[in-house]
Amino acid sequence: MGLCRSRVAAKFCAMHAMHDILEGIAQRACREGLRITTAESCTGGLIAKSITDIPGSSRWFEYGFVVYSNAAKSDLLGVDPRILESEGAVSEAAVRAMADGALARASADYAVAVSGVAGPGGATSRNPVGSVWIACAGGGPTVTQHLQLNGDRASIREQSAIAVLRELRERMEDT
Helix, strand or coil: CHHHHHHHHHHHHHHHHHHHHHHHHHHHHHHHCCCEEEEECCCCCHHHHHHHCCCCHHHCECCCEECCCHHHHHHHHCCCHHHHHHCCCCCHHHHHHHHHHHHHHHCCCEEEEEEECCCCCCCCCCCCCCEEEEEEECCCCCEEEEEECCCCHHHHHHHHHHHHHHHHHHHHHHC
Protein backbone atom coordinates (compact mmCIF):
# COMPACT_ATOMS: atom_id res chain seq x y z
CA MET A 1 0.00 0.00 0.00
CA GLY A 2 2.86 2.41 0.81
CA LEU A 3 4.41 1.87 -2.65
CA CYS A 4 1.07 2.54 -4.29
CA ARG A 5 0.63 5.74 -2.33
CA SER A 6 4.13 6.93 -3.20
CA ARG A 7 3.52 6.27 -6.91
CA VAL A 8 0.21 8.09 -6.77
CA ALA A 9 1.83 10.99 -4.93
CA ALA A 10 4.70 11.13 -7.43
CA LYS A 11 2.24 11.13 -10.34
CA PHE A 12 0.21 13.91 -8.73
CA CYS A 13 3.33 15.99 -8.06
CA ALA A 14 4.51 15.57 -11.66
CA MET A 15 1.11 16.58 -13.04
CA HIS A 16 0.98 19.57 -10.70
CA ALA A 17 4.50 20.69 -11.67
CA MET A 18 3.69 20.42 -15.37
CA HIS A 19 0.45 22.35 -14.93
CA ASP A 20 2.22 25.16 -13.04
CA ILE A 21 4.92 25.45 -15.69
CA LEU A 22 2.34 25.48 -18.48
CA GLU A 23 0.26 28.16 -16.76
CA GLY A 24 3.28 30.48 -16.89
CA ILE A 25 3.96 29.60 -20.52
CA ALA A 26 0.29 30.13 -21.41
CA GLN A 27 0.13 33.55 -19.76
CA ARG A 28 3.22 34.77 -21.59
CA ALA A 29 2.16 33.28 -24.92
CA CYS A 30 -1.31 34.82 -24.72
CA ARG A 31 -0.03 38.19 -23.58
CA GLU A 32 2.50 38.40 -26.41
CA GLY A 33 0.62 36.51 -29.12
CA LEU A 34 3.24 33.75 -29.31
CA ARG A 35 2.84 30.32 -30.93
CA ILE A 36 4.42 27.16 -29.55
CA THR A 37 4.86 23.75 -31.14
CA THR A 38 6.26 20.40 -30.04
CA ALA A 39 8.36 17.62 -31.59
CA GLU A 40 8.07 14.50 -29.46
CA SER A 41 9.57 11.06 -29.72
CA CYS A 42 9.84 9.22 -26.38
CA THR A 43 7.11 11.37 -24.79
CA GLY A 44 4.69 10.27 -27.52
CA GLY A 45 2.46 13.35 -27.39
CA LEU A 46 2.48 13.81 -23.62
CA ILE A 47 3.62 17.43 -23.93
CA ALA A 48 0.95 18.29 -26.50
CA LYS A 49 -1.67 16.53 -24.37
CA SER A 50 -0.59 18.50 -21.31
CA ILE A 51 -0.72 21.75 -23.27
CA THR A 52 -4.23 21.05 -24.52
CA ASP A 53 -5.34 20.29 -20.95
CA ILE A 54 -5.00 24.05 -20.38
CA PRO A 55 -8.22 25.90 -21.25
CA GLY A 56 -7.64 28.38 -24.07
CA SER A 57 -4.46 26.69 -25.30
CA SER A 58 -5.72 26.91 -28.87
CA ARG A 59 -4.75 30.61 -28.77
CA TRP A 60 -1.08 29.66 -28.59
CA PHE A 61 -0.78 26.01 -29.62
CA GLU A 62 -1.96 24.86 -33.05
CA TYR A 63 -0.30 21.47 -33.32
CA GLY A 64 2.65 19.30 -32.46
CA PHE A 65 4.56 16.48 -34.07
CA VAL A 66 4.78 12.97 -32.65
CA VAL A 67 7.73 11.48 -34.50
CA TYR A 68 8.49 8.12 -32.97
CA SER A 69 10.26 6.58 -35.96
CA ASN A 70 13.33 7.86 -37.77
CA ALA A 71 11.29 8.04 -40.98
CA ALA A 72 8.78 10.34 -39.27
CA LYS A 73 11.58 12.56 -37.97
CA SER A 74 12.89 12.93 -41.51
CA ASP A 75 9.56 13.14 -43.34
CA LEU A 76 7.73 15.50 -40.99
CA LEU A 77 10.54 17.58 -39.49
CA GLY A 78 13.23 17.40 -42.16
CA VAL A 79 15.81 15.73 -39.91
CA ASP A 80 18.65 14.67 -42.20
CA PRO A 81 18.69 10.85 -42.34
CA ARG A 82 22.50 10.99 -42.18
CA ILE A 83 22.24 12.51 -38.68
CA LEU A 84 19.97 9.68 -37.59
CA GLU A 85 22.29 7.07 -39.12
CA SER A 86 25.55 8.48 -37.76
CA GLU A 87 24.49 10.03 -34.43
CA GLY A 88 21.25 8.17 -33.72
CA ALA A 89 17.79 9.42 -32.86
CA VAL A 90 18.77 9.91 -29.22
CA SER A 91 21.47 12.52 -29.81
CA GLU A 92 22.10 16.21 -29.55
CA ALA A 93 22.19 16.62 -33.32
CA ALA A 94 18.88 14.80 -33.80
CA VAL A 95 16.98 16.68 -31.11
CA ARG A 96 18.36 20.02 -32.33
CA ALA A 97 17.21 19.22 -35.86
CA MET A 98 13.81 18.15 -34.52
CA ALA A 99 13.31 21.45 -32.69
CA ASP A 100 14.51 23.53 -35.61
CA GLY A 101 12.35 21.54 -38.04
CA ALA A 102 9.24 21.88 -35.89
CA LEU A 103 9.81 25.60 -35.47
CA ALA A 104 10.06 26.13 -39.22
CA ARG A 105 7.25 23.80 -40.28
CA ALA A 106 4.75 25.08 -37.72
CA SER A 107 5.67 28.74 -38.25
CA ALA A 108 5.84 28.98 -34.48
CA ASP A 109 7.75 31.33 -32.20
CA TYR A 110 9.06 28.52 -30.00
CA ALA A 111 9.49 24.77 -30.35
CA VAL A 112 10.46 22.07 -27.89
CA ALA A 113 11.79 18.64 -28.82
CA VAL A 114 12.42 15.43 -26.89
CA SER A 115 14.09 12.18 -27.91
CA GLY A 116 15.20 9.48 -25.51
CA VAL A 117 15.06 5.96 -24.16
CA ALA A 118 12.14 5.63 -21.75
CA GLY A 119 12.61 1.87 -21.38
CA PRO A 120 12.36 -0.76 -20.33
CA GLY A 121 13.88 -1.83 -23.68
CA GLY A 122 15.71 0.12 -26.35
CA ALA A 123 18.85 0.82 -24.36
CA THR A 124 22.29 0.81 -25.98
CA SER A 125 25.78 1.27 -24.58
CA ARG A 126 25.64 4.90 -25.76
CA ASN A 127 22.10 5.51 -24.50
CA PRO A 128 20.98 3.53 -21.45
CA VAL A 129 17.39 3.65 -20.22
CA GLY A 130 16.70 7.18 -19.01
CA SER A 131 19.03 8.85 -21.54
CA VAL A 132 17.06 11.79 -22.96
CA TRP A 133 17.97 14.78 -25.11
CA ILE A 134 15.78 17.90 -25.01
CA ALA A 135 15.90 21.04 -27.13
CA CYS A 136 14.26 24.44 -27.21
CA ALA A 137 14.26 26.57 -30.37
CA GLY A 138 13.12 30.15 -30.87
CA GLY A 139 13.97 33.41 -29.17
CA GLY A 140 17.69 32.84 -29.79
CA PRO A 141 20.01 29.97 -30.67
CA THR A 142 18.58 26.49 -30.20
CA VAL A 143 19.65 25.07 -26.84
CA THR A 144 20.00 21.40 -26.01
CA GLN A 145 20.51 19.42 -22.85
CA HIS A 146 21.22 15.79 -22.07
CA LEU A 147 19.40 14.20 -19.13
CA GLN A 148 20.05 10.89 -17.44
CA LEU A 149 16.78 10.11 -15.68
CA ASN A 150 15.73 7.34 -13.33
CA GLY A 151 12.41 5.60 -12.93
CA ASP A 152 9.98 3.55 -14.91
CA ARG A 153 8.79 4.37 -18.43
CA ALA A 154 5.99 6.70 -17.33
CA SER A 155 8.23 8.53 -14.88
CA ILE A 156 11.00 9.06 -17.46
CA ARG A 157 8.47 10.43 -19.95
CA GLU A 158 6.97 12.79 -17.34
CA GLN A 159 10.39 13.99 -16.17
CA SER A 160 11.39 14.62 -19.80
CA ALA A 161 8.27 16.66 -20.47
CA ILE A 162 8.71 18.72 -17.31
CA ALA A 163 12.39 19.38 -18.08
CA VAL A 164 11.78 20.63 -21.61
CA LEU A 165 8.82 22.77 -20.53
CA ARG A 166 10.97 24.32 -17.79
CA GLU A 167 13.57 25.10 -20.45
CA LEU A 168 10.88 26.72 -22.61
CA ARG A 169 9.55 28.78 -19.71
CA GLU A 170 13.07 30.02 -18.89
CA ARG A 171 13.73 30.82 -22.55
CA MET A 172 10.49 32.79 -22.79
CA GLU A 173 11.33 34.71 -19.60
CA ASP A 174 14.80 35.59 -20.91
CA THR A 175 13.61 37.02 -24.25
